[in-house]
Amino acid sequence: xxxxxxxxxxxxxxxxxxxxxxxxxxEIRTPxxxxxxxxxxxxxxxxxxxxxxxxxxxxxxxxxxxxRPTAERIARLGGLHKFMNWDRPILTDSGGFQVMxxxxxxxxxxxxxxxxxxxxxxxxxxxxxxSMEIQRLLGSDIVMCFDECPALPASIETVADSxxxxxxxxxxxxAAFGDRPGHALFGIQQGGVTxxxxxxxxxxxxxxxxxxxxxxxxxxxxxxxxxxxxxDYAPDMLPADKPRYLMGVGKPDDIVxxxxxxxxxxxxxLPSRSGRTGQAWTRRGQVNIKNARHMDDPRPLDxxxxxxxxxxxxxxxxxxxxxxxxxxxxxxxxxxxxxxYQELMQGLRDAIAGARLRDFVRDFHALRAEGDIEPI
Numbered sequence: 001x002x003x004x005x006x007x008x009x010x011x012x013x014x015x016x017x018x019x020x021x022x023x024x025x026x027e028i029r030t031p032x033x034x035x036x037x038x039x040x041x042x043x044x045x046x047x048x049x050x051x052x053x054x055x056x057x058x059x060x061x062x063x064x065x066x067x068r069p070t071a072e073r074i075a076r077l078g079g080l081h082k083f084m085n086w087d088r089p090i091l092t093d094s095g096g097f098q099v100m101x102x103x104x105x106x107x108x109x110x111x112x113x114x115x116x117x118x119x120x121x122x123x124x125x126x127x128x129x130x131s132m133e134i135q136r137l138l139g140s141d142i143v144m145c146f147d148e149c150p151a152l153p154a155s156i157e158t159v160a161d162s163x164x165x166x167x168x169x170x171x172x173x174x175a176a177f178g179d180r181p182g183h184a185l186f187g188i189q190q191g192g193v194t195x196x197x198x199x200x201x202x203x204x205x206x207x208x209x210x211x212x213x214x215x216x217x218x219x220x221x222x223x224x225x226x227x228x229x230x231x232d233y234a235p236d237m238l239p240a241d242k243p244r245y246l247m248g249v250g251k252p253d254d255i256v257x258x259x260x261x262x263x264x265x266x267x268x269x270l271p272s273r274s275g276r277t278g279q280a281w282t283r284r285g286q287v288n289i290k291n292a293r294h295m296d297d298p299r300p301l302d303x304x305x306x307x308x309x310x311x312x313x314x315x316x317x318x319x320x321x322x323x324x325x326x327x328x329x330x331x332x333x334x335x336x337x338x339x340x341y342q343e344l345m346q347g348l349r350d351a352i353a354g355a356r357l358r359d360f361v362r363d364f365h366a367l368r369a370e371g372d373i374e375p376i
Contacts, residue, residue, distance in 0.1 A: 005141075005184040005211050007243050007264075011353045015235070015262040018352040021243055023141050024182040025081070026088045028056040030243065031259045031352075033345050034091060034267040035338055039064045040074075040084040043272045044327075044334040047086045053307070053335065054342030057142075058086055059267045062095035062134050066124070067117050071137035079139030091142035091267075093247070094131045094173075094188075097149050108148070110165070128172035140183070144214065145173035147188045152222040159192035159217075166190045166216075167204040174208050184211035186245060192217055193226050195233060202237035212243035215263070219248045228257050235262035252281060252344055256364055259348050260357065271341050275334030278322045280309075282340060285368045287315075289333065294319040307339035308332065 007030075009019040021028040035042045035050055038061045042050050050058065060080055065071060074083050081087055099106055099113045106115035112127025131146040147166035150158055170187050177185045187210035191197030205213060215234050218227045227249075235244050245265040246258050255266055274281065278290040282302040287294075289301075300310040301318070309318065309332035322329040351360035 005182065007212075007241065009241075011355070013352045013355050013357040014260065016259050016348075016352045016357050017262060017264060018349045019264070021264075023089045023184070025090075025141055026056065028089055028265075029345075029349060030264040031255075031345055031348055032056060032265050033255065033341050034059045034265065035271065035341075036061075036267055036269045037084065037086075037090075038269070039068070040080065042334075042338075044276060044330040045272070045338065047084060049335060050086075050338065051088070053338040054346060055338065057089040057091060060084075060090050060092045060138065060140070061098065062092050062131060062138070063098035063126075065092075065138060066095065066126075066134050067119055067122075071134040075137040075139075079137075081139055089141040090139075091265075092135045092138055092140040092144065094144040094146040095126050095134070096131070096147045097248070099126055100149055100151075110168075112146070112169075128169045129176040132173055132176035136180070142184045142186060142212065143177060145170045145185065145187050145210075147190060147216060149190070149217050149220060150192070152192060152217075152220050152226075154192065156192075156194055156197075159190075159194060160197055163190040163192075163197050163201050163217075167201060170205060171208055174210070186210055186212040186214050186243075188214040188216040188247070189234060189238065190217045193222055193230050195230075198230065198234050199237055202234075206239060210242070212245060212265075213238040214245040214247050216247050218246065219250055219254070224254060224257070227254070228261070231258055231261040231263065252341070253365070253368070255341075255344065256348065256361055259352075260361065271337035272334045275332075275337045276330040278329070278333065279337075280318075280333050280340075281337050282372070283367050284370060284372050287372050289315065289318045289322050289329075291319075301336055302340075305336065305339065305343075307336045309336040 006022050011018050019030050034057050037058045077083050102115050106113050114125050128146040135143040146169050148162045150162045187205040189201045191201045243264045246263045249266050250268050280287040280301050294315040297315040351357045
């Protein structure tokens with residue numbers, strides 16, 4: 001088993017790329033969607049069930065795990081992989097996004113962010129050095145730099161100041177990360193929707209040098225059109241021989257558009273959150289299983305899907321258990337959603353490898369435009 005972290009590019013189609021990220025804990029096929037296991041679990045799923053959907057890597061959250069059960073406790077118990085029973089790669093975010101969202105509960109300085117826990121009000125300090133320490137204790141395979149992510153819209157001055165602070169924090173993160181063979185550190189490009197700021201950020205990150213690069217500061221209120229506008233140029237500013245990760249995205253059409261523009265990795269809570277609220281993602285778009293029109297429908301969510309929800313249960317049953325508040329509703333719909341997302345990623349990988357991405361994207365949008373089939 002290799003002890004290094006590397007990206008091997010296998011094919012391109014336009015700006016889109018497909019390849020393999022190799023880590024000591026296994027390979028990650030790109031483009032990759034990472035299910036989110038915020039607090040050491042992908043909600044409503046067993047780890048082996050998540051793997052069965054086709055996921056090669058999970059995302060964990062530094063902020064939530066540092067508060068409960070604490071990174072130190074997880075380290076004493078053998079690290080996050082053992083703790084949550086997931087033996088494949090894990091990427092952990094830095095905690096910066098969650099801390100920044102606390103607003104009135106935090107104080108930002110050059111040193112880092114002092115904040116009060118949303119759980120019990122206890123006081124904490126999160127800095128680049130502490131973020132690296134927490135992610136080391138967790139045993140993360142891919143570690144993210146500590147950064148600030150301002151909500152959009154914001155003034156250019158606010159975005160510029162935030163980006164430059166994040167670049168200073170990136171240098172400190174790199175120094176604190178140290179030499180950890182087999183583990184990777186990703187830098188995070190910031191700059192909002194301003195091309196010059198994105199270029200300045202990319203130049204700073206390349207000068208520091210990272211194992212991978214994230215496009216951060218998007219999907220924070222700017223809308224899809226503006227996000228795609230940034231992705232038309234931002235990935236090209238980052239090293240072509242390193243993974244490119246778009247943080248916190250997204251809906252299926254966001255994912256397809258990001259892959260078209262050269263993104264290799266994505267994550268989002270949407271598949272599991274939607275599953276718990278009665279929303280299913282299918283080839284034809286979104287299905288609200290709570291709607292009365294599904295009450296007597298004997299068909300599956302998607303007749304072409306092979307997930308357990310579609311193989312063994314009808315829309316009528318899924319409607320019933322959701323309305324009845326049964327836990328199996330969230331379990332089955334989450335499994336279906338994660339299966340669909342991974343099936344979409346495999347379709348994108350195959351299309352890029354076969355130089356037919358344009359046809360795949362055309363068919364993807366055409367099928368969704370038709371909408372969900374009417375009930376019988």
